[in-house]
Amino acid sequence: MTVRDRVGEFCATYGLSVPILQAPMAGSSPPALARAAASAGAMGGRGVLRDPPERIAQWMTEFGSAGPVQLNIWVPEEPGSPDDERRALAEAFLARFGVPGTPPDRPRPDYRAQLEAMLAARPTVVSSIMGIFDAGYVRRLHDAGIAWFACATTLPEALAAQEAGADAVVAQGTEAGGHRGCFDQDVTAGLDSTLFALVPHIADHLRVPVVAAGGIGDGRGVAAALALGASAVQVGTALLRTPEAGISANWSAALAGAGPEAVTVTRAYTGRTARAVSTAFLREWQRPEAPRPARFPDQLGLVGRWRAGNAPGIEAENYFAGQSAALATTDPAAEVITRMWREASMILA
């Protein structure tokens, strides 16, 4: 199948005029960003990780009927036995950054209730990261005419998702900003595959379409990913600095000009592996004498306490970023997407 046919089939199935999905970024995907993406013919998206059910419904109302849209959630890991010793070591290490405070109590929304709210909202796509949905939920999505996209970072994860009924696999390379989609956070060997190697490897073994994610910052990246076997791409970092994304001035400044070597993989923010701009706080955790960060969500809770204390050693928020952050511009999101696809089309022609 030619690239044009493969991409055309995907776009026709999901009502797209450009094969680009705005990444569903928890905490950084306001309705304005998704509407802008949809207005450019791409798919809008929302990461609902922190959203209670009523917020999911409200977000969809605010998105309106702008076009195709994806709602995304982290699949919770099986509760492991508490690791009090690891937590204590991480807590002791944090003392070097200042003194803790008391953060506001923000209970985590109930996962099953979030799943129900996503189903009720009737988006084009519901997607998973860090695991797969149970068979009953997948059946209900399909009965409702909603597609399931599953993020995978390895071929075994992609095959497991396809076997479980995923309609497309989002192949996430290590270049990606934000959290890694690994199903098991404690298995790290081989989980650093680059998009260049991962996309053809997965595409060669799957029946369902592959969406490439990680380090795609302009039309060159889009064209490369499609040439490698993807049917579409998912873009996060390249849209973060757009006015519609609404991130803070500090985060946007940290992204400006940040080349591949300026971002790093860390567990220091949440306990789960993520890619972010390298800061003094993150570098401290990379010192040989630093302990392993506590497990998720222990580390998240600890960092929250130190932030509540306005500890001078920690930036006030997570500066998540992929390896192509330097390509992110402050142009409006629809312009960024339109330009990406125009450049990619010229390359592919």
Ligand SMILES: Cc1cc2nc3c(=O)[nH]c(=O)nc-3n(C[C@H](O)[C@H](O)[C@H](O)COP(=O)(O)O)c2cc1C
């Ligand atoms: C700030 C931020 C938040 C993210 N949150 C999520 C999320 O909640 N769910 C998800 O599946 N992926 C999330 N991602 C990952 C994206 O879906 C995607 O894999 C990544 O942005 C692609 O790499 P890029 O940032 O280099 O474009 C996030 C990425 C960023 C940058």
